[in-house]
Amino acid sequence: MDSTANESSEEESAGEREVETGANTELTNNPTDIPTEWPTHTQTVSAQRPDSLSLAVAKPDLWTSSGDGEVKLRMGESGFASEPPLTVDQMFKTAVERFGSYTALGWKEGEQTKTINYQEYYQACRTAAKSFLKLGLERYHGVGILGFNSAEWFISDIAAILAGGFAVGIYTTNSPDACQYVAENCKANIIVVENHKQLQKILQVQDKLPHLKAIIQYKDALKEKRPNLYTWTEFMELGRDEPDTKLDDIITIQKPNQCCTLIYTSGTTGQPKGVMLSHDNLTWTAFAVGRYVRLAEATKSQEIVVSYLPLSHIAAQMVDIWVTMKVGGATYFAQPDALKGSLVNTMREVRPTAFMGVPRVWEKMQEKMKSVGAKSSTVRRKVAVWAKGVGLQTNLSKMNQYVTPMNYRLAKKLVFKKVRKALGLDRCTKCYTGAAPITKDTLEFFLSLDIPVYELYGMSESTGPHTISLPDAFRLTSVGKLIPGCETKINNPDEEGNGEICFWGRHVFMGYLNQADKTEDALDTEGWLHSGDLGKQDDNGFLFITGRIKELIITAGGENIPPVPIEDAVKEAVPLVSNAMLIGDKRKFLAMLLTIKCQVNGDTGAPEDELMPEAVELCRKLGSNAMRVSEIAGGRDPVIHAAIQEGINRVNEKATSNAQRIQKWTILNQDFSIPGGELGPTMKLKRPVVMKMYKEQVENFYKEVVTPSTPDNSIDPWSGLKIRYEVK
């Protein structure tokens, strides 16, 4: 690995510092230490793994599964990896010193927008920390936070850390049992809930939480008084007049290499695990991302973000809380019904300068824009089609450093500017997607509208991002380049260079709480984090994800098949399809469960029977009058059935082998959703859950006598229609 970043003399001297345990006493935290030059994307700064980290000694130091454990920091000798380690309190104090009067948080109260600055934000966190201590928060015990994004959420999170506990976000979609699992696992002393609805979940399991001492509700009036149940105002009053000494004593003994946050995995691959993140994991990653992405510091031009993604996920925490704090940015909170439609209103008001969406958010925007576009006049549609052609060409050319075509300016004026304004993205220069795979179709759609959506890739276990795309380091379908200071290893590459992606760096987590065995599975003896993802790097350092070992289908014939590319191909070939899940592990052939694009209940987020307007339109074009999923599911609509089969045939034609062909498929009665349990909170498919829910349908695929060699005679068991296989 080369180490050619713009290293200032300060950085070089930082590299010589011996910082092994992360003790915070002697650390400089002077913002002027930060070099003014940004490294360019082509430069890779490696975390120089010290020779002393030999196999035998490295292992026990680099990870722990004890809540009160400490780890060896993965310091490098120069560049990003040598940045002095900080505790959360140190990073926050620096932000207050540098950006004290700048807006830190903003939210809507009725028609009014309220804000607090960095000084007030820090003081609120200290007060809340004193209140937590007064309520009996013990060192290395959790503060569970269960609710939609808000200032109170952030304050609870940071206060828990300052007070020496663990900040623990709990997914708002969790059932009472799932809340109990997390609260018990982190020995939560306190749980902060948003409203009555979330409170009920905790009250249902309260008796099974022996460590729980208090509950705080931060929105709405309490419907009933209970012992140890507080409103937010009551809670903040508890700490207001408390002396600072106890809190300061705890803050002083905190070290960057100790755990301060637990991120519970969403369980797409099994029971949630508590990912232990240290102060250094958070503060270093915030530094590295801010620097690499070249975020502006507030003193020059303030970055603005909208907080709406689930905060219990690391991606939202890193963007909304930590990176923003590092550069003195302002975070504005969306409304709880953001994903049900109000997000665009918040976006138009706030006009963020950076925006992060999980793939489903971008897909939803795409669907909405397509259905609006379909209703516009012929002239408008023609202009849009022309502009999109120009947009795609221009942006694809930009990737290869070609010159911008002349007609781009006209397309920008006529279409792109208007689209950006309508989406609230008119001053957003950094649009990101991450946390799950996104389709090329969606990326191209936004690229054609002159909205490059940059990919981030990483995991909870890497404190969020490991690779990032940048405007000048961008390839369609690549998840970008390595963050300087980190390392990637492609383990056991095949002849095409595909292997398991492994991470090394100061963003790598401490371990899973109380799960030494699982930690040992994730971190090898050298400390490499095994992602469970398959990928390859091109000659220019762009990383491409090509599959997930965790969800690889191994057929009875022994063929390894990554399902996502096939599922994406089907979704692209059949636009009516909302979700697709490939089946075939230990089976003789592949089959697929499909769902149709339908409307979603505005209150519950549950899928409804009515088709989405875009889907209705597609049906009309095909010659079907269907209005509901129930008219299509199970092969009830022969026209739609034939169209889907035709799309699947096209996908099958491109299959690299016979084993990779979809031999059977069926349309389910209902789309996948978060409340339904088929999707995780970041919209990732929970394959084991779907397998369980649709066990019968899956078994039916394989009940029939399959005759793939003479497929022309096969009858689809769901529709009774003849299946036209095209086996070469």
Ligand SMILES: Nc1ncnc2c1ncn2[C@@H]1O[C@H](COP(=O)(O)OP(=O)(O)OP(=O)(O)O)[C@@H](O)[C@H]1O
């Ligand atoms: N840009 C991306 N493209 C493709 N896949 C991605 C991308 N970003 C993240 N992922 C996938 O998400 C995984 C990380 O997920 P995360 O750590 O958020 O887990 P989770 O959703 O909380 O739960 P679980 O560990 O149960 O899956 C990565 O290993 C990778 O498979």
